[in-house]
Amino acid sequence: MINHVWGLFTHPEREWQQIRTEDESIRHIYLTHTLLLAVIPPLCAYIGTTQVGWTIGERAPVMLTQASALGMAMMSYLTLLAGVAIMGGFIHWMARTYDADPSLARCIAFATYTATPLFIGGVAALYPHLWLGLIVGTAAISYTVYLLYSGLPTFMDVSAEEGFMFSSSILSVGLVVLVAIMAFTVVLWGLGAGPQYTT
Template identity: 70%
Template sequence: MIHHVVGLFTHPDQEWQDIRGDREVSLGRLYFTHTLILALVPAIAAFIGTTRTGWVIGERPAVLLSGGDALWMAGMSYLAMLAGVAVMGMFIHWMARTYDAYPSFARCVAFATYTATPLFIGGLAALYPHLWLGMLTGTAAICYTVYLLYVGLPTFMNVARDDGFLFASSVLAVGLVVLVAIMALTVIIWGLGVGPVYVP
């Protein structure tokens, strides 16, 4: 399933057709062959970036994390990404019935994973966690993810373009809610005193 990643960046229209034509896969196989691997990219990059390079904001010295805290944060972000994909898959599966589409839950999770691919790959920017680099890379990754969503959903779900636009807009809105919920949960956890220890 990883072979679809390049196609989503080079010829997304055709690649969505190919993805739709793939035979049904189990949820476990999907997670092990695609989701678990891609979600590792930003987590590993963040661990390396925060322990070796450090956050760079303006002209201030780089701020590093201790190895243990960086590992804990990378692990939690990894789990949050996996949970986010699962939640989006559940919503897509539930919402598809509104548009007379009846994909399996595994296919909905596959769609959520493929759509989020630019976000996973964009996580490589965490190797050098500079504010402007993160903002530019994050903005580009989000824009391309939204593009994949609007281009791919009508094809993948085999619904009319107009219905696909409404469906994709609903998915986008829920995706933003999930993102804000993850950020809010992070703030709450940090507020409980579980925040990281910085290395001078």
């Protein structure tokens, strides 16, 4: 896994070609890649919100209780795992439109590797500061979009034109999934599952 993660940042084109030759099962992908990468943002957020906190003006740092942060971290982790599976499912479903026939496992692998910058960018949550989160988040999203558009034609073995349309479709679905997750979070918070702060 580490080799692929490093390769996606240092030589993405060559790495996509190497990943394309691998034939992994969904179980293997989750056990060796997705479960490990997806734990980074929730774990860092848990540490950042319970040990560091965030400062508003000149006030003392605001922190979450450990129980509240743990519950939110677990929900975030499960959401990330489900999000990868949902995106992999959509990629698999949409592939037929572009004359590609990848397995579901390959589509989930593609979703995992494409989201790698977002997972790694979760390290910024160790120090929950608005500007740091904004800068790292923007960089992570930008590189994720780059991996999507540059890697899909190679990984799915489609033309550059089809790859652009396919990538744009995936990006649109990803935005819809993100909005749905945010709406679901708001509903949960409204039902009393929101954060609890230390006093």
